[in-house]
Structures are given as C-alpha cells and as structure tokens.
Amino acid sequence: MDPSALLHEASLSPFGEVAPPVFQNSLFAFATTAEFEAAMEGGERPVYTRIGNPTVRVFEEKVRALEGTEDALAFASGNAAMAAVLFSLLQAGDRVVAATPVYAGTYGMLTKLLARFGVEVDFVPGSDTEALVAALPGARVLLLESPTSYTFELQDLSPLTEAARAEGVLSVIDNTYGAGVYLRPKRFGVDLVVHSATKYFSGHSDVVAGAVAGPKALLDRIRSLGTVFLGAKLAPWEAWLLVRGLRTLELRLARHQATALELARYLEAHPRVRRVLHPGLDSHPQRELAVRYLEGTGGLFAVELAGEAEARAFADALERFAIGVSWGGHESLVLPLAAQPRVRAAYGFPGGLVRLFVGLEPPEALRDDLEHALGRLG
Numbered sequence: 001m002d003p004s005a006l007l008h009e010a011s012l013s014p015f016g017e018v019a020p021p022v023f024q025n026s027l028f029a030f031a032t033t034a035e036f037e038a039a040m041e042g043g044e045r046p047v048y049t050r051i052g053n054p055t056v057r058v059f060e061e062k063v064r065a066l067e068g069t070e071d072a073l074a075f076a077s078g079n080a081a082m083a084a085v086l087f088s089l090l091q092a093g094d095r096v097v098a099a100t101p102v103y104a105g106t107y108g109m110l111t112k113l114l115a116r117f118g119v120e121v122d123f124v125p126g127s128d129t130e131a132l133v134a135a136l137p138g139a140r141v142l143l144l145e146s147p148t149s150y151t152f153e154l155q156d157l158s159p160l161t162e163a164a165r166a167e168g169v170l171s172v173i174d175n176t177y178g179a180g181v182y183l184r185p186k187r188f189g190v191d192l193v194v195h196s197a198t199k200y201f202s203g204h205s206d207v208v209a210g211a212v213a214g215p216k217a218l219l220d221r222i223r224s225l226g227t228v229f230l231g232a233k234l235a236p237w238e239a240w241l242l243v244r245g246l247r248t249l250e251l252r253l254a255r256h257q258a259t260a261l262e263l264a265r266y267l268e269a270h271p272r273v274r275r276v277l278h279p280g281l282d283s284h285p286q287r288e289l290a291v292r293y294l295e296g297t298g299g300l301f302a303v304e305l306a307g308e309a310e311a312r313a314f315a316d317a318l319e320r321f322a323i324g325v326s327w328g329g330h331e332s333l334v335l336p337l338a339a340q341p342r343v344r345a346a347y348g349f350p351g352g353l354v355r356l357f358v359g360l361e362p363p364e365a366l367r368d369d370l371e372h373a374l375g376r377l378g
C-alpha cells in the first residue's frame with residue numbers, strides 16, 4: 001500500500017480543500033438527454049446515490065488502495081457487503097464451503113437466508129486445511145475469515161486459495177480483523193475481500209458500514225446486481241466519517257496492538273486465567289501461521305476463565321471495559337460469550353470464554369482494571 005493513499009485524496013473541487021466535500025444529495029441532474037444517457041451507460045458523472053456518489057467514491061478509492069485491488073465498493077454495513085457478494089455470485093443449487101467459526105451475522109445469512117434460496121453450505125473447521133480442500137470440488141465459493149473473531153484461529157490461506165483456483169471456486173475473506181493493514185489477502189491469492197468498516201476503518205464507534213475489494217470484473221458484477229438491486233449502498237455522510245477515520249488507521253492499530261499484547265501477556269501469567277487466545281503470543285497453537293500471514297494483531301483477543309459464572313463476574317467487575325458487541329473504536333469492551341447463548345451453542349464455545357477489545361485508553365489504567373476484576377473472582 002502507498003500509505004499516503006489513506007491521508008490524501010484528489011480534490012473534488014477547485015478550492016484545494018484538505019477534506020472532501022459531502023455530496024449530500026440523492027440524485028444528480030442533467031441538462032441534456034445525451035449527457036444523461038452517457039452517465040447511465042457508466043460514464044464519469046454520477047446519476048443516483050444508491051448506485052454511486054462522489055464522497056462515497058473517495059472512501060472506495062482508499063479501500064482499493066489499502067487492499068491493493070483493482071476496485072472497491074462501499075455498503076451500508078459489513079453484512080450488506082457480504083450479502084451483496086453472496087447474492088450476486090450464488091444461485092440455487094450452488095454450494096458454499098465456509099471455514100468455521102464463521103462470524104455470527106454471516107452464519108445467519110448462510111443458514112437462514114441463502115438456504116431458503118437453494119444454496120447449500122458445508123461448514124468445515126478453518127484450521128483443517130485438508131478437510132477444506134477436500135470439500136472444494138463442485139463448490140462455487142470458499143468463505144474464509146482469518147483469524148476468526150471469537151477464538152482467533154487462523155487459516156492457511158495460500159494452499160486454500162490455490163486449491164480453490166484449481167477447482168474454479170471463488171475465494172472470499174472477511175478481513176475485518178486485519179483491516180487491510182495487518183492482513184493483505186490479495187498477496188495470498190484471495191479473490192474478494194470483505195470488510196465491516198464499522199470496526200477499525202471507522203475507529204470511533206459512530207458509523208455502521210461495509211466494503212468489498214477485488215478485481216474489476218467481479219466488482220462490476222456485484223455493483224450491477226448487489227449494489228443496484230439489494231440497494232444497501234453506503235450514505236455520503238458515513239463515507240465522509242470513514243475517510244476521516246482512515247487517516248489515523250495505522251496509528252490507531254499500532255496503539256491497539258501494543259496495549260493488547262501487553263495486557264495479553266499479563267493475563268497469560270495470571271492464575272485465574274486458563275488460556276489467552278491471541279495470535280501474537282508464542283503460546284498460540286498456530287503461531288507459525290500468524291507469523292507467515294499477519295503483519296500485526298490489533299486490539300482484539302479472548303481469554304478463557306474457569307466457567308460461565310467467572311466470565312460474568314469478571315465482565316461485571318470491569319470498569320474501564322464496558323460490556324458490548326462490536327469493536328474497533330476508541331473504547332475498551334468486554335464480551336462474555338456466556339451472555340451470547342446462541343453464538344456459544346452454534347460453535348460449542350466454552351462457558352468461560354470472554355472476548356476483550358483493547359481501546360486507546362492508557363495501558364496502565366486498563367491493566368489495573370483487569371487486575372482488580374480478576375482479584376474479585378474469589
């Protein structure tokens with residue numbers, strides 16, 4: 001990536017403004033039928049914000065630069081981005097091979113929506129490369145997410161995408177964890193990269209958004225079907241906030257990563273903590289894959305405590321970590337999986353599993369908070 005791509009954008013008007021204008025309009029008007037027809041045929045000028053908008057395009061260009069792909073498209077949420085991909089590329093009778101544990105919102109889309117339209121899914125443990133490869137012949141899409149966002153298991157991307165390509169299967173990865181900075185899937189042969197821009201891209205817990213990056217031919221298909229007909233295009237004001245968020249993406253990630261690693265090491269040595277699931281620790285069972293694929297690890301990881309009661313008590317005793325879903329903002333969060341029984345049951349996660357997101361607060365304050373909460377576990 002050219003890092004300046006995150007900081008600057010080509011000026012959209014002649015004033016040399018250093019932040020893009022917000023084109024807060026639904027349609028773009030034309031003086032002549034010929035101009036209108038040229039725009040409708042995919043010319044330079046925008047027509048309607050559900051299809052494309054100049055402020056949204058600035059954000060899309062940044063995601064494209066970040067992932068090093070030919071093009072990128074923005075959506076109203078991460079789930080909308082995934083829906084646009086899957087509903088544009090799949091049809092009845094097709095089969096998806098999904099590496100588990102899949103993000104809960106994607107799992108629901110596959111099992112509750114796509115299943116009703118005649119799309120089959122094989123769920124295969126993401127750490128079992130052989131089983132994933134064996135499931136590929138005859139499939140249409142291979143769905144990856146590495147590391148996974150509850151238990152932080154990695155997938156061996158290069159052999160998987162190579163096998164997928166040989167079988168004519170499209171590979172799609174959820175790269176919300178790596179944010180295009182710590183994991184660059186295109187280098188490992190992945191066709192389409194999906195993001196929840198709600199997380200690190202926004203960075204301030206004030207936007208819900210998504211994006212897809214990949215080759216132009218595939219994105220043209222997603223644009224003409226998923227964007228236009230499903231209609232969940234990103235709004236201009238949200239795009240403007242995302243452009244602002246992206247300017248500090250690498251700085252924020254570095255801070256999240258440093259504090260999270262420090263806290264993970266502290267927790268690993270604590271007698272009340274059974275396990276720490278963090279790809280940056282030497283104790284991670286797939287540390288070798290982490291070194292091969294990840295350029296960093298960010299602020300998200302999990303710990304396992306003795307059981308459900310301890311997980312709840314720990315979350316309740318924390319003061320600097322609020323209980324909440326999502327992540328990627330300035331604020332630290334804790335998510336005891338005991339309080340998410342459906343997700344827990346779907347994957348058989350242990351009752352003591354607790355996900356932590358480490359925000360931008362002073363590291364010492366967070367460490368004191370963890371120490372205090374663990375000390376109260378009796």
Ligand SMILES: *Cc1c(COP(=O)(O)O)cnc(C)c1O
Nearest residue numbers: 077078079103149176196198209
């Ligand atoms: C949040 C999230 C999503 C869904 O994104 P939304 O913006 O909430 O729709 C998808 N994948 C992962 C890993 C996520 O964390």
